[in-house]
Amino acid sequence: MSLFSAVEMAPRDPILGLNEQFNADPNPKKVNLGVGVYFDDNGKLPLLQCVQAAEKAMMEKPAARGYLPIDGIAAYDNAVKALVFGADSDVVKSGRVATVQAIGGTGGLKIGADFLKKLNPQARVLISDPSWENHRALFANAGFEVGTYTYYDAATRSVNFDGMLADLRAAEPGTIVVLHACCHNPTGYDLTPEQWDQIIPVVQERGLVAFLDMAYQGFGHGIKEDGAVIGKFVAAGLNIFVSTSFSKSFSLYGERVGALSVVAADKDEAARVLSQLKIVVRTNYSNPPTHGGAVVAAVLNDPALRAQWEQELSEMRVRIKAMRQTLVDGLKAAGVQQDMSFITQQIGMFSYSGLTRDQMVRLRDEFGVYGTDTGRMCVAALNSKNIDYVCASIAKVI
Numbered sequence: 494m495s496l497f498s499a500v501e502m503a504p505r506d507p508i509l510g511l512n513e514q515f516n517a518d519p520n521p522k523k524v525n526l527g528v529g530v531y532f533d534d535n536g537k538l539p540l541l542q543c544v545q546a547a548e549k550a551m552m553e554k555p556a557a558r559g560y561l562p563i564d565g566i567a568a569y570d571n572a573v574k575a576l577v578f579g580a581d582s583d584v585v586k587s588g589r590v591a592t593v594q595a596i597g598g599t600g601g602l603k604i605g606a607d608f609l610k611k612l613n614p615q616a617r618v619l620i621s622d623p624s625w626e627n628h629r630a631l632f633a634n635a636g637f638e639v640g641t642y643t644y645y646d647a648a649t650r651s652v653n654f655d656g657m658l659a660d661l662r663a664a665e666p667g668t669i670v671v672l673h674a675c676c677h678n679p680t681g682y683d684l685t686p687e688q689w690d691q692i693i694p695v696v697q698e699r700g701l702v703a704f705l706d707m708a709y710q711g712f713g714h715g716i717k718e719d720g721a722v723i724g725k726f727v728a729a730g731l732n733i734f735v736s737t738s739f740s741k742s743f744s745l746y747g748e749r750v751g752a753l754s755v756v757a758a759d760k761d762e763a764a765r766v767l768s769q770l771k772i773v774v775r776t777n778y779s780n781p782p783t784h785g786g787a788v789v790a791a792v793l794n795d796p797a798l799r800a801q802w803e804q805e806l807s808e809m810r811v812r813i814k815a816m817r818q819t820l821v822d823g824l825k826a827a828g829v830q831q832d833m834s835f836i837t838q839q840i841g842m843f844s845y846s847g848l849t850r851d852q853m854v855r856l857r858d859e860f861g862v863y864g865t866d867t868g869r870m871c872v873a874a875l876n877s878k879n880i881d882y883v884c885a886s887i888a889k890v891i
C-alpha cells in the first residue's frame with residue numbers, strides 16, 4: 494500500500510491537453526489555433542528585437558544573480574505602475590499603488606487571490622461566463638467559492654450587458670469581481686468605454702472588489718487605450734486589483750513576467766498592503782526570478798528600446814487585425830454563406846467562432862485544425878500560409 498494509492502488522476506488541462514494532441518497528430522497540414530500564443534506570419538514565435546537588444550546589453554555587462562527583493566526589481570515595479578496607471582498619474586505619484594513583480598499574469602492573480610482570502614475569507618468570487626478557465630481554478634484553489642456573471646450572449650454574438658449589470662447589482666457587498674481589462678479571453682468581445690462607465694458605479698454602490706486582469710495590454714487598441722479602463726476605476730476612487738502579464742506583449746511566455754498592483758486609499762495603506770503581499774510571496778516562492786523582469790525593466794525604462802517595443806507590439810496588433818479581415822474574406826470565398834463579419838468586431842488574440850463542439854471536433858479529427866471545443870480560435874496563430882487551408886476546412890464543417 495503506497496502513500497499515493499488513493500490518488501486519482503487529475504483531468505488534463507483542456508488547452509495544454511489539446512497541444513499534446515496536436516503534437517502527436519501526423520497530419521502535415523495541421524494548424525494549432527488552440528493555445529493563446531502569438532505567432533508571426535511565418536508561424537514562428539517571435540523573439541522581439543527590443544528584447545534581443547536588452548539581452549545583448551545585459552550580456553555585455555554580466556551581472557551576478559543574487560536574490561531579488563521579495564517584491565521584485567524596483568525599476569520593474571515602477572515601470573509597471575507607469576504602464577498601467579500612467580507615469581504622471583496622481584495615484585502613482587502619491588504612492589497609493591502597491592506593486593509586486595509576479596510569476597506571469599497567473600502569479601499576479603494568485604498573489605491577489607491569496608491576499609484577498611486573508612482579507613475577506615467569506616467573499617465570493619465572480620468570473621465572466623465564459624472566462625479564461627484558469628480564473629475559476631485559481632480562485633477556487635485559493636479557497637473561494639467561484640460563481641459567474643453573465644457576459645457572452647451566443648444568440649446575439651455580443652456581450653449581454655444588461656445581464657452583466659443585473660448580476661453585478663445582485664452581488665453581495667465584498668464580492669470579488671474578476672474583469673478582463675481588455676481583449677476578453679475567450680470571446681474577443683470587450684465592453685465599450687461607455688459600458689465601463691456604467692459598470693463602475695455598480696461596483697462602487699454595491700461595495701464590490703474589482704480585480705482587473707490585464708493580460709493583453711497593447712493587443713487591443715493600443716497601450717494607452719487598453720489601459721484607459723484602469724484610469725476610470727482609479728478616477729472613481731475605487732481600491733482595485735490589477736494583474737499584469739508581459740507574456741504576450743513581450744513574447745516572453747516562458748520567462749514568466751507579470752505583476753500585481755493594488756490601489757490603496759493613501760500611501761500609508763499602500764505600504765501596509767505591500768507588506769502583506771510580500772508575506773504571500775515569501776511564503777510561496779520567496780522572491781521572483783531575475784531575468785525576465787530585468788529584460789522588461791530595461792526595455793520599458795530606456796526610451797529607444799521602449800519605442801522599439803511599442804513598434805513591435807503594434808505590428809503584432811495590426812497583424813492580428815489584418816488576419817481577422819482575411820479570415821472573414823477567406824471564409825466567404827470558401828463558400829461560407831453565413832455572415833462571419835462579427836470576427837472583425839472581436840478584439841485581441843481570440844475569436845469565438847460560433848462553431849459548435851461537434852464542428853470543432855470534426856475540424857480537429859478530419860482536418861488537423863485545432864481550436865477549443867467551445868469554438869475559440871487563436872487568430873494570432875493564423876498566417877498567410879495557413880489561412881486558406883483553415884478557411885477551406887471551416888467551410889467544410891459549417
Ligand code: PMP
Nearest residue numbers: 529597598599625678708738740
Ligand atoms: N489572464 C488571462 C485572461 C489570460 O488569457 C492569460 C494567459 N493565457 C493569463 C491571465 C495568464 O498569463 P501568464 O501566462 O502571464 O501567466
